[in-house]
Amino acid sequence: MSASAKTFSSSAKTGNIHIDPTGFVKLGSQLPALANTLSQAIDTLSLSLSDTQQRTLLLYLDQLLLWNKAYNLTAITDPKEALIKHVIDCLAIITHLPSGSLLDIGTGAGLPAVIIAICQPERQCTALDSNQKKIRFIKQISSELGLTNMQPIASRIEAHEASYDVVTSRAFASLIDFVNVAHPRLADGGYLCAMKGKAPSDEELQALESDWQIKTIKLNVPQLHDSRHLIELSYKNV
Structure with a gap:
């Protein structure tokens, strides 16, 4: 697996959080939009999650999709659908x-x-x-x-x-x-x-x-x- 969830910076602003794209493999150019969707969902659900926790959730999603074929993890391959139906669910x-x-x-x-x-x-x-x-x-x-x-x-x-x-x-x-x-x-x-x-x-x-x-x-x-x-x-x- 690639990247560590411990790495955090403010290189890309998305929604209410700053996401460092380093270490993301599958989300790629969709990362800003997905981060915004996640941030909005967290607000709607009245959760209190740090920027680091939100980044960690997105890294989990990235790795889930990256290793899906090798481990047969999910039938969902679209990142936004997987974010909604797995993570936000x-x-x-x-x-x-x-x-x-x-x-x-x-x-x-x-x-x-x-x-x-x-x-x-x-x-x-x-x-x-x-x-x-x-x-x-x-x-x-x-x-x-x-x-x-x-x-x-x-x-x-x-x-x-x-x-x-x-x-x-x-x-x-x-x-x-x-x-x-x-x-x-x-x-x-x-x-x-x-x-x-x-x-x-x-x-x-x-x-x-x-x-x-x-x-x-x-x-x-x-x-x-x-x-x-x-x-x-x-x-x-x-």
């Missing part, structure tokens, strides 16, 4: 996440784990996936970006034994399946947080509500017109 959950250590199940290319780790350096994040190649990518990008709070692990969730305050996932089609595999990894008083497109069906909610307190949060993802929700579940101590 994950940014939309940041203000809604409970505090504490976090496990991201089926993390793939590190979504949302890497995005959370960049935005919340005080939070310890574990990215879990059974795909060795994708975990290798996360290890490389975490080192490149200086993410000391990121621990990538290649494993199936059933073989992982640690417990966490928050367990996230962006990959599970079924909310019930996510709850079934995730709840053994949840610390006492912890939260399951599932990123979903559509809100859960009545059938899914009815199957879970006897044991779980469920909160459905409708997300507003800037420049994304598709439906997005975050489902927060906490275990009922009854």
